[in-house]
Amino acid sequence: MDGGVTVITNPTVSVRLTSTISSFEVNKRYNRGITIAEFKGKLEMVVGTPASSMELQLFSTTDKFMQKLDDNEALLGSYPVDDDCKIHVIDRSGAQSGEFSDLSKVEKFEIPDEVYEKRTDSVRSFMKKQRVGRFNEEETAKKEAELAAREAEEETAAAAIGVGNRCQVQVVGLPTKIGTVMYVGTVDFKPGHWVGVKYDEPLGKHDGSVKEKRYFECENKYGAFVRPLTVTVGDFPEEDYGLDEM
Numbered sequence: 639m640d641g642g643v644t645v646i647t648n649p650t651v652s653v654r655l656t657s658t659i660s661s662f663e664v665n666k667r668y669n670r671g672i673t674i675a676e677f678k679g680k681l682e683m684v685v686g687t688p689a690s691s692m693e694l695q696l697f698s699t700t701d702k703f704m705q706k707l708d709d710n711e712a713l714l715g716s717y718p719v720d721d722d723c724k725i726h727v728i729d730r731s732g733a734q735s736g737e738f739s740d741l742s743k744v745e746k747f748e749i750p751d752e753v754y755e756k757r758t759d760s761v762r763s764f765m766k767k768q769r770v771g772r773f774n775e776e777e778t779a780k781k782e783a784e785l786a787a788r789e790a791e792e793e794t795a796a797a798a799i800g801v802g803n804r805c806q807v808q809v810v811g812l813p814t815k816i817g818t819v820m821y822v823g824t825v826d827f828k829p830g831h832w833v834g835v836k837y838d839e840p841l842g843k844h845d846g847s848v849k850e851k852r853y854f855e856c857e858n859k860y861g862a863f864v865r866p867l868t869v870t871v872g873d874f875p876e877e878d879y880g881l882d883e884m
Contacts, residue, residue, distance in 0.1 A: 650667050651670055652721045653723050655724075655725055674710045674713075698724075800871070804816075804817075819835060820854035839860075842862035
């Protein structure tokens with residue numbers, strides 16, 4: 639029986655590719671039987687550096703520098719290139735780092751609006767034909783009218799609510815809450831008219847301040863802002879929750 643050892647080497651190797659002109663790392667598999675010159679030719683399409691301007695450095699799987707791949711006639715497999723090793727391409731052509739990855743340096747094509755307006759294959763043309771969004775004038779006008787009517791109704795309701803009024807708040811899908819009106823008017827965090835309420839119970843969201851701006855004072859979790867149409871003012875006495883009972 640032959641006691642010799644047979645070494646079987648995978649004909650291909652998977653490497654990590656980096657370069658001085660790109661911030662990206664690419665994983666590729668190559669045949670160990672190609673020469674370094676052929677290998678550089680394949681790298682042109684990956685890193686964008688001309689083969690004649692490449693300097694190749696081999697790093698281990700832990701990114702420790704091992705040696706240069708500087709013999710164009712040698713086979714890739716003649717170097718200690720293992721799976722997950724890194725091959726770093728140094729560009730000697732004068733290209734700057736980020737030249738091929740920084741999109742801010744790419745000249746952008748812009749079409750004049752009057753030319754775009756005449757095209758029949760554009761998104762705008764499609765939206766016009768389908769009467770979608772702002773191109774559906776009837777639907778847009780209807781929504782604008784509904785919004786204006788809603789805002790007028792909210793403003794009228796707000797005008798009838800005074801700070802200090804006892805109130806009841808009824809928001810769809812939430813339990814009815816009792817409290818005191820602390821603020822009426824516009825706010826910075828949302829458009830329209832709002833009513834700031836201090837609830838009798840800790841059923842609110844804040845202490846009267848929103849996004850670092852204070853609108854009124856109350857204990858934390860007792861304050862809330864609600865739409866005027868959800869507020870009913872009237873004689874709503876504070877409920878006795880039995881706190882004084884033994």
